Amino acid sequence: MSTIVYVPRDSSALSVGAEKVASAISQEAAKRGIAVTIVRNGSRGLYWLETMLEVATDKGRVAYGPVKAADVSGLFEANFLNTEAASAKAHPLNLGLTEELAWLKQQQRLTFARVGITDPLSLEDYLAHDGYQGLKNALALSAADIVKTVTDSGLRGRGGAAFPTGIKWNTVLGCAADQKYIVCNADEGDSGTYSDRMIMENDPYVLIEGMTIAGIAVGATQGYIYLRSEYPHALAVLNEAIAKAQQAGYLGDNILGSSYGFTLEVRRAAGAYVCGEETSLLESLEGKRGLVRFKPPLPAIEGLFGKPTVVNNVISLATVPIILHKGAQYYADYGMGRSRGTLPIQLAGNIKQAGLIELAFGITLRELLYDYGGGSASGRPIKAVQVGGPLGAFLPESQFDTPLDYEAFTAIWAVLGHGGIVAFDDTVDMAKMARYAFEFCAIESCGKCTPCRIGSTRGVEVIDKIIAGTDRVKNIKLVRDLSDTMLNGSLCALGGMTPYPVLSAINHFPEDFNIKDATV
Amino acid sequence: MQDTLIDQASVQAGWSEKLDQLIAQYKSLPGALLPLLHAIQDELSYIPESAYPKIAQALSLSVAEVHGVVSFYHHFKTHKPGRHVLQICRAESCQAMGSEGLEAHAKQCLSIDYHETSLDQAVTLEPVYCLGNCALSPAVMMDEEIFGRVSKADLEALIHDAKKTEAQA
Numbered sequence: 035m036s037t038i039v040y041v042p043r044d045s046s047a048l049s050v051g052a053e054k055v056a057s058a059i060s061q062e063a064a065k066r067g068i069a070v071t072i073v074r075n076g077s078r079g080l081y082w083l084e085t086m087l088e089v090a091t092d093k094g095r096v097a098y099g100p101v102k103a104a105d106v107s108g109l110f111e112a113n114f115l116n117t118e119a120a121s122a123k124a125h126p127l128n129l130g131l132t133e134e135l136a137w138l139k140q141q142q143r144l145t146f147a148r149v150g151i152t153d154p155l156s157l158e159d160y161l162a163h164d165g166y167q168g169l170k171n172a173l174a175l176s177a178a179d180i181v182k183t184v185t186d187s188g189l190r191g192r193g194g195a196a197f198p199t200g201i202k203w204n205t206v207l208g209c210a211a212d213q214k215y216i217v218c219n220a221d222e223g224d225s226g227t228y229s230d231r232m233i234m235e236n237d238p239y240v241l242i243e244g245m246t247i248a249g250i251a252v253g254a255t256q257g258y259i260y261l262r263s264e265y266p267h268a269l270a271v272l273n274e275a276i277a278k279a280q281q282a283g284y285l286g287d288n289i290l291g292s293s294y295g296f297t298l299e300v301r302r303a304a305g306a307y308v309c310g311e312e313t314s315l316l317e318s319l320e321g322k323r324g325l326v327r328f329k330p331p332l333p334a335i336e337g338l339f340g341k342p343t344v345v346n347n348v349i350s351l352a353t354v355p356i357i358l359h360k361g362a363q364y365y366a367d368y369g370m371g372r373s374r375g376t377l378p379i380q381l382a383g384n385i386k387q388a389g390l391i392e393l394a395f396g397i398t399l400r401e402l403l404y405d406y407g408g409g410s411a412s413g414r415p416i417k418a419v420q421v422g423g424p425l426g427a428f429l430p431e432s433q434f435d436t437p438l439d440y441e442a443f444t445a446i447w448a449v450l451g452h453g454g455i456v457a458f459d460d461t462v463d464m465a466k467m468a469r470y471a472f473e474f475c476a477i478e479s480c481g482k483c484t485p486c487r488i489g490s491t492r493g494v495e496v497i498d499k500i501i502a503g504t505d506r507v508k509n510i511k512l513v514r515d516l517s518d519t520m521l522n523g524s525l526c527a528l529g530g531m532t533p534y535p536v537l538s539a540i541n542h543f544p545e546d547f548n549i550k551d552a553t554v
Numbered sequence: 555m556q557d558t559l560i561d562q563a564s565v566q567a568g569w570s571e572k573l574d575q576l577i578a579q580y581k582s583l584p585g586a587l588l589p590l591l592h593a594i595q596d597e598l599s600y601i602p603e604s605a606y607p608k609i610a611q612a613l614s615l616s617v618a619e620v621h622g623v624v625s626f627y628h629h630f631k632t633h634k635p636g637r638h639v640l641q642i643c644r645a646e647s648c649q650a651m652g653s654e655g656l657e658a659h660a661k662q663c664l665s666i667d668y669h670e671t672s673l674d675q676a677v678t679l680e681p682v683y684c685l686g687n688c689a690l691s692p693a694v695m696m697d698e699e700i701f702g703r704v705s706k707a708d709l710e711a712l713i714h715d716a717k718k719t720e721a722q723a
Contacts, residue, residue: 046687049702081689223684225645231686263592263629264685266698301585302592304627307683321587321613323626339584382688383650389689411651420646424683456647456688470649474683480626 036069037115038090043154044077044235045267046228051103052085058106059087066110076236078150079390080137088132091117097129137406142368143392144376145353146229149236154271157278160239166284168355172247173292180251181207184354186362188374193219193310193347194422194451194527196373196440199354202344205334206252209342214254216245216296217319217338217345220261220268221303221310224423226382226454230348232390234261234268237352238275239284242298244351246289247358248344249296257298258338260315263305272300307424307478311526312345314480325482326526347452349378368394373439383419383456384410393438400434403457414459418543420467422451424474425531427538428464449534464543469497471535475528485520486529492516493536500547510540510549572597573605577612586613587623591630600631635678636671638716641695644681647688651703656692657681659706663713676717 041047041056056072063070080086086099096117098109105127112121114128122128129135143149152159160166172180185200206214218241222230233241245257261269276298279285287295301319303309309318313327316338337343353375357365366374373395379402381388386408403409403416410416418428427448429436436442443450458467472493479486493516500509517533524530544552576597580590590609594601606620613620624630642657660679664672671678687693690702696712704712 045700046690046702049687049690049693049700079689084690222686225684226647226688227684228686228688264682264695267700301589303629304588304592305629305682306627318588319585321585321623322619323622380688382647383691388691424646454647454688456650458650462650467646467649470646478683 036071038071038073039115040073040075040088040090040095042077042084042086042150043074043267044084044232045265046081047077047084047086048267050084050100054103055085055087055101055106058103062106062110068110068115070115073153075152076148076150076154077232078132078138079146079232080135080387081389082387083129086129089115089117093131095132097132097135098125098127099129101127137387137389137391141392142376142394144356144365144368145233145240145349145378146237146390146392147356148240149232149390152237154236154238155274155278157239157282157284160237164356164359165239166243166355168358169243169247169284169290172250172358173290173294177207177251177253180247180358183362184251184357187357187365188362188369188372189350189353189357189365190373190440191347192349192353192377192452194224194449196450199346199350202334202346203248203252205332206254206342206344209335211342213256213339213341214252215338215341215343216248216252216254216257216351217312217316217343218245218257218259218351219310219312219315219345219347220259220265221307221315222262222265222348222452223307223310224425224452224454226420226456227380227423227452228382229378229380229390229453231265231268232378233348233352234259234265235271238271239279240352240355241272241348242275242279242285244354245298246285246296247354248346248351250289250294252342252344254342254344255295255297257296258319259298259300260303260309260319261300262303269300269302276300306480307474308480308526308528311528314526315345316343323480325480326528328525349452370394370396370437370439371441373441377438377450377453379438380452380454381407381457382454384412384416384459385457386411395439396437398435398437399429399455402438402455403434407457410457410459412459412461414461416457417460417462418458418464418467420456420458420535421454422449423454424471425449425527425534426451426454427534428467428542429538430542433542447534447538449531464539464546465497465501468536468539468547469494469501471532471539472497475532479528483523483525483529485523486525486532489516489520489524489529490532493520493532497536503548506547506549510547513537513540566598569598573608577608581612587615587620588627591624595630598634600634603632636675637719638676638697639678639680640713640716641680641682641685643683643685643687643691643693643695645684645688647684648692651691653692656694656704656706656709659709660713663710672717674717676719677713 083099088095112125113119189199190196309324314324318324379391475490541552
């Protein structure tokens with residue numbers, strides 16, 4: 035009998051040698067005459083343990099990690115496929131039953147329910163793990179009831195803006211038009227975030243299902259996934275998954291025999307961070323430079339090619355199927371305050387145990403950084419974390435007890451964004467980080483509005499003066515003044531939020547700017 | 555001086571026909587310009603300026619508009635890159651794990667700065683702002699292959715291999 039061994043195909047797992055591990059296993063098995071079936075699953079998101087391979091047993095999957103290709107022959111020597119063998123149990127890389135790993139067991143995986151468990155491209159696997167149950171329920175509901183279910187779930191845009199998804203859908207539903215669109219924003223450019231990538235590479239059908247439900251709900255027949263060009267693996271997986279879904283009748287005309295039709299196409303972005311902003315994204319999809327549009331009109335009313343358009347993040351859309359499957363209340367029962375449901379949190383940067391943690395809103399940063407993250411990777415104290423990407427505030431240790439909740443973050447002049455947390459140890463120079471924030475804005479500015487286009491460059495220059503020790507107090511005041519202009523005068527979040535990392539760095543870490551206190 | 559003005563693609567046999575074919579394939583797509591530019595870059599590894607007039611005509615745009623789009627996006631290249639493109643992530647997560655040292659090391663190993671190509675035409679060096687591999691920072695990408703937890707020695711080995719393939723080709 036052939037034993038099933040799971041080896042992830044996720045690009046982060048590949049980045050530390052998963053492909054070599056997979057081929058070493060098949061070679062070693064062939065050499066020893068042992069029957070092994072290798073299944074390329076997604077990653078469970080315990081990235082410090084990648085390549086984490088799993089052996090299927092009667093009791094569940096047994097994990098080994100982190101495995102290097104060079105470890106494979108030793109694993110066979112220890113009879114690792116026979117997980118009951120004493121030698122397998124004693125192997126230093128044996129992690130025990132995957133489902134019993136505390137890091138995983140304590141999570142509340144709703145959006146990520148299948149990630150790491152299934153073969154991402156197997157439609158059979160998807161169906162066997164509750165796939166397309168949401169769509170089936172949606173097909174039995176009226177459009178208005180689908181939208182109401184999403185509204186009642188309390189789901190808010192997971193891309194960062196946290197706008198209620200159901201309300202956006204309702205606006206599009208209410209527009210009469212000959213053509214409407216569903217656009218998935220997969221331009222995940224925030225440093226420290228990778229949950230969109232994980233969904234697309236490791237459970238592509240859930241995104242396809244979510245977009246299909248959105249199309250049925252608002253009356254859109256065409257969908258586009260605007261995917262960043264830095265994600266070649268996600269591109270390949272999505273295209274293959276779309277073709278398979280189409281073949282099986284889950285996309286195309288008359289979905290599952292209904293009167294609804296929905297077609298889906300992946301469009302490659304081209305390396306412009308600003309195209310993650312929804313109106314810039316629409317310009318880019320139309321084949322133009324990614325210049326931000328004035329709002330109004332809202333994209334929901336005049337979006338892609340001037341038609342009513344739902345623009346949602348990958349995670350928002352990928353969460354729709356479970357809401358339609360289990361019901362609005364099931365999802366809304368998770369979370370705190372006005373932040374309902376779960377958030378796929380991504381730990382990154384200088385952290386010992388980095389990876390994907392899906393939990394209900396409400397857990398604190400400290401719990402994430404120390405209980406899950408295990409502290410810094412370098413072993414030094416964590417000095418600061420940046421939450422929500424390059425436009426998010428830097429938080430000092432004194433704010434680590436803030437719960438992950440949109441409103442709690444707003445209250446401390448910070449943003450939760452897309453749920454990425456980047457940790458820095460005490461070797462970080464916050465003046466350098468503030469400079470980088472301005473520099474990044476200057477590189478990525480679309481150039482349409484002056485505060486962002488010019489302000490970012492002036493910002494770099496002023497920070498350089500502060501670092502050089504020229505008129506520090508005067509120049510800090512100048513940075514505050516410039517930030518005020520950018521905050522209030524920019525057309526979109528790129529210029530409008532660059533002051534978050536800059537000012538939070540000054541306010542919380544004045545010593546790095548060689549000033550006594552931040553009130554100057 | 556005159557030599558540098560010669561468009562390298564114009565001397566590639568059959569390019570003109572290939573461009574016509576790509577234009578025919580993509581021009582009726584809604585928002586066709588980006589998909590077409592990607593297709594051209596997939597074919598040639600850059601987008602030659604000599605292609606702009608044909609593209610503009612097919613999509614009812616001005617040459618200036620095509621130029622504007624090509625130059626707006628970091629991904630599109632207007633000059634032929636080296637045989638391999640090495641992208642080093644400069645974003646915060648990788649900075650927190652020492653990407654600055656990697657950047658300096660790559661520049662030193664290749665004797666070039668960002669957006670330049672090594673003398674032997676083996677490697678073009680580009681910055682990138684997040685590869686989505688933030689849990690295994692610092693990250694780099696060689697062509698379309700991604701690498702995580704990259705040490706200076708790993709980077710050197712990657713560059714060494716890239717230079718070797720150049721010699722064989």
